[in-house]
Amino acid sequence: MNAQNLASGSAYFIAKETELPITTVLSVLVDNEPGVLARVIGLFSGRGYNIESLTVSETEHEQHLSRITIVTRGTPHVLDQIRHQLERIVPVHRVVDLSVRADELGNDKPIQRELALVKVAGLGENRNEALRLADAFHAKVADATTEHFIFEITGKGSKLDQFIAIMKPLGLVEICRTGVAAMNRGPQGM
Amino acid sequence: MTADKQDSDNHTSQRREMTGAEMVIQALIDQGVTDIFGYPGGAVLPIYDELHQQDKINHVLVRHEQGAGHAAEGYARSTGKVGVMLVTSGPGATNAVTPLQDALMDSIPLVCISGQVPTSLIGSDAFQECDTIGITRPCTKHNWLVKDVNDLARVLHEAFHVARTGRPGPVLVDVPKDVQFATGFYTPPETSPRTSYRPKVEGDIEAIKQAVALMATAKRPVIYSGGGVINSGPQASQLLRELVELTNFPITSTLMGLGAYPASGKNWLGMLGMHGTYEANMTMHDCDVMVCIGARFDDRITGRLNGFSPNSKKIHIDIDPSSINKAVRVDIPVIGDVGRVLEDMVRLWRASSEKPDKKTMGEWWSQIDKWRARKSLSYTRNKDVIMPQYALERLYELTKDRDTFITTEVGQHQMWAAQFYGFEKPNRWMTSGGLGTMGYGLPAALGVQIAHPNSLVIDIAGDASVQMTMQEMSAAVQYEAPIKIFILNNQYMGMVRQWQQLLHGNRLSHSYTEALPDFVKLAEAYGGHGIRCEKPDQLDDAIQEMIDVKKPVLFDCRVANLANCFPMIPSGKAHNEMLLPDEATDEAVANAIDAKGRQLV
Numbered sequence: 001m002n003a004q005n006l007a008s009g010s011a012y013f014i015a016k017e018t019e020l021p022i023t024t025v026l027s028v029l030v031d032n033e034p035g036v037l038a039r040v041i042g043l044f045s046g047r048g049y050n051i052e053s054l055t056v057s058e059t060e061h062e063q064h065l066s067r068i069t070i071v072t073r074g075t076p077h078v079l080d081q082i083r084h085q086l087e088r089i090v091p092v093h094r095v096v097d098l099s100v101r102a103d104e105l106g107n108d109k110p111i112q113r114e115l116a117l118v119k120v121a122g123l124g125e126n127r128n129e130a131l132r133l134a135d136a137f138h139a140k141v142a143d144a145t146t147e148h149f150i151f152e153i154t155g156k157g158s159k160l161d162q163f164i165a166i167m168k169p170l171g172l173v174e175i176c177r178t179g180v181a182a183m184n185r186g187p188q189g190m
Numbered sequence: 191m192t193a194d195k196q197d198s199d200n201h202t203s204q205r206r207e208m209t210g211a212e213m214v215i216q217a218l219i220d221q222g223v224t225d226i227f228g229y230p231g232g233a234v235l236p237i238y239d240e241l242h243q244q245d246k247i248n249h250v251l252v253r254h255e256q257g258a259g260h261a262a263e264g265y266a267r268s269t270g271k272v273g274v275m276l277v278t279s280g281p282g283a284t285n286a287v288t289p290l291q292d293a294l295m296d297s298i299p300l301v302c303i304s305g306q307v308p309t310s311l312i313g314s315d316a317f318q319e320c321d322t323i324g325i326t327r328p329c330t331k332h333n334w335l336v337k338d339v340n341d342l343a344r345v346l347h348e349a350f351h352v353a354r355t356g357r358p359g360p361v362l363v364d365v366p367k368d369v370q371f372a373t374g375f376y377t378p379p380e381t382s383p384r385t386s387y388r389p390k391v392e393g394d395i396e397a398i399k400q401a402v403a404l405m406a407t408a409k410r411p412v413i414y415s416g417g418g419v420i421n422s423g424p425q426a427s428q429l430l431r432e433l434v435e436l437t438n439f440p441i442t443s444t445l446m447g448l449g450a451y452p453a454s455g456k457n458w459l460g461m462l463g464m465h466g467t468y469e470a471n472m473t474m475h476d477c478d479v480m481v482c483i484g485a486r487f488d489d490r491i492t493g494r495l496n497g498f499s500p501n502s503k504k505i506h507i508d509i510d511p512s513s514i515n516k517a518v519r520v521d522i523p524v525i526g527d528v529g530r531v532l533e534d535m536v537r538l539w540r541a542s543s544e545k546p547d548k549k550t551m552g553e554w555w556s557q558i559d560k561w562r563a564r565k566s567l568s569y570t571r572n573k574d575v576i577m578p579q580y581a582l583e584r585l586y587e588l589t590k591d592r593d594t595f596i597t598t599e600v601g602q603h604q605m606w607a608a609q610f611y612g613f614e615k616p617n618r619w620m621t622s623g624g625l626g627t628m629g630y631g632l633p634a635a636l637g638v639q640i641a642h643p644n645s646l647v648i649d650i651a652g653d654a655s656v657q658m659t660m661q662e663m664s665a666a667v668q669y670e671a672p673i674k675i676f677i678l679n680n681q682y683m684g685m686v687r688q689w690q691q692l693l694h695g696n697r698l699s700h701s702y703t704e705a706l707p708d709f710v711k712l713a714e715a716y717g718g719h720g721i722r723c724e725k726p727d728q729l730d731d732a733i734q735e736m737i738d739v740k741k742p743v744l745f746d747c748r749v750a751n752l753a754n755c756f757p758m759i760p761s762g763k764a765h766n767e768m769l770l771p772d773e774a775t776d777e778a779v780a781n782a783i784d785a786k787g788r789q790l791v
Contacts, residue, residue: 080515
């Protein structure tokens with residue numbers, strides 16, 4: 001029997017996926033109660049979904065609501081499943097696929113920003129070059145001695161990637177990134 | 191009696207001060223609970239002490255916490271009420287995991303109350319401590335750790351609300367021992383539940399109109415119903431019957447949905463799926479309009495997905511939006527409670543003048559009759575050996591006119607029970623469908639019998655499954671629950687062996703039980719009644735004896751050792767590629783599944 005003749009489907013759902021995966025940003029509004037993040041993350045790991053970036057913080061203190069922003073990747077069908085599975089979690093109020101919402105609003109993409117702290121240590125020309133480049137990237141100096149800088153930089157993930165790559169040969173010591181915060185353009189709410 | 195006293199007697203559930211342990215009992219009473227299943231231990235002693243001092247809640251002491259969970263599931267499924275289990279911390283909670291996951295996959299409302307070490311010791315690796323919330327998070331619909339006694343009543347009421355509404359499921363409330371001792375204010379059940387949990391029950395009327403319009407144009411329709419109809423309540427089953435009557439559509443059902451439409455009904459095709467009938471699967475494969483009502487296109491139902499009912503438009507009614515388009519893409523989704531949606535559907539169908547063409551429907555039915563004539567459940571009788579199918583036919587004949595409830599374990603006997611036992615009413619059939627839990631049936635039967643003390647409750651069992659929770663015979667004897675354990679004993683894990691024959695060159699690795707207990711003596715050891723039957727001509731008398739004995743019975747029904755369960759859709763195959771019993775020669779069985787299918791289970 002040659003390989004082409006083998007069934008591509010199965011009694012289990014392993015039919016070949018014909019759709020291409022895309023990356024999207026989900027905003028999840030949840031009650032800020034113990035374990036809620038574990039429920040969300042557990043759903044992703046338990047069902048085999050990807051998390052590329054995750055940020056969470058209480059956003060509405062009086063109502064104890066937190067906003068979780070998740071960058072995930074999957075086929076449109078899988079992303080739809082992720083949204084519905086998230087909605088099943090009892091303390092989840094709302095789930096919005098910001099990329100889909102941006103499409104509906106006629107926008108290109110949701111605004112996505114990330115903050116990084118980047119520690120660079122070195123002397124001489126490397127040190128000067130690091131400072132010059134930081135300035136070009138509109139990074140701020142958050143801390144410094146004669147031997148190091150900590151740069152604070154915000155922007156799209158790709159900008160941060162580029163900045164970090166440039167800093168590597170100049171004495172990069174440590175990186176900390178917040179993960180993506182995102183929202184849609186325009187006057188309307190989530 | 192003073193006015194005050196009278197007031198507190200009439201409104202025991204008013205806001206008042208009490209201990210956490212008292213709150214647990216009060217909340218159960220206020221939620222209408224009359225029976226719970228449990229096992230005591232260090233971390234739930236205060237609750238057990240309260241149980242001891244009241245007579246409104248009947249507690250059934252099981253022999254293992256898994257038994258408590260399945261008993262509560264059986265109780266819930268046979269009554270439509272929420273099942274309740276009470277367990278201690280650590281091993282009590284970990285033993286509850288299997289029934290919780292079982293209830294999650296079969297959408298059974300279940301509240302598990304677990305004890306926990308005192309809050310000050312949480313995280314210290316204390317004796318009988320485990321991270322119950324962490325362990326049960328993925329196997330419950332929701333769970334709570336209550337650290338403040340003043341939250342306890344609210345959380346317990348919320349737990350019942352979450353368990354029974356929307357797509358029902360299991361929940362767990364973890365109560366540390368110091369919270370059980372602490373005193374706080376009890377609050378009665380609230381009318382306004384939390385804002386983030388609002389299941390949609392009313393179906394979108396536009397979608398329902400579209401569905402009805404599509405059904406009216408159908409040439410080859412089929413209704414495929416599931417456990418959601420049972421869960422929605424007896425009214426939903428009634429409406430389903432009405433819809434079938436009105437439309438004259440053929441109807442098949444999943445394992446979970448048996449009984450919603452009567453097996454004696456003229457439009458009944460039998461169960462569908464891996465071990466479903468030929469007519470049910472062929473009808474699904476060739477239909478042009480499929481109406482899926484409260485089912486979820488499980489992999490045991492669909493077979494190979496790209497060969498699943500390739501030329502049909504699909505309507506899917508489900509209360510859980512995540513079930514829509516999960517495995518199979520549908521054309522018209524309707525999100526809502528099956529009962530509510532069916533009510534609208536029946537009303538709209540009656541009001542509409544558009545109806546399917548009588549002549550094409552007639553042709554469809556004659557095609558179905560041809561498939562029926564294939565008699566896919568036939569088997570060869572034997573004068574000397576009891577065929578398992580024959581045993582179930584006789585069991586059905588001798589019990590069908592009684593008030594009977596059937597539970598099962600998991601394996602070949604379960605599929606034969608589904609094929610050969612005809613269910614006329616909902617809530618009469620309790621089986622572990624999603625998780626496939628061997629050992630489910632015996633404790634589930636106990637739970638059913640507690641809810642229906644005067645009914646005939648039979649666990650159709652296998653010799654391997656039944657040993658997994660055999661200890662609950664002891665609980666059945668204690669509570670004078672005369673459950674009948676009808677064991678189809680072939681000394682094999684029959685379904686495992688069948689798959690080894692299909693997939694692994696008949697190498698029967700560890701699927702034969704070399705040493706089985708003497709079930710008759712075992713029954714007697716527990717204080718029950720044992721029966722053994724080895725010959726077909728003695729079967730009727732033996733079954734009658736089983737029915738007549740007013741004690742728990744272990745019935746050792748010795749059946750043909752190597753019988754296999756057909757018809758069958760081998761894995762990796764579609765609905766129209768079934769293996770039928772008369773074609774299932776040894777060679778056909780050995781070659782039924784190709785190399786790719788072999789990897790799939």
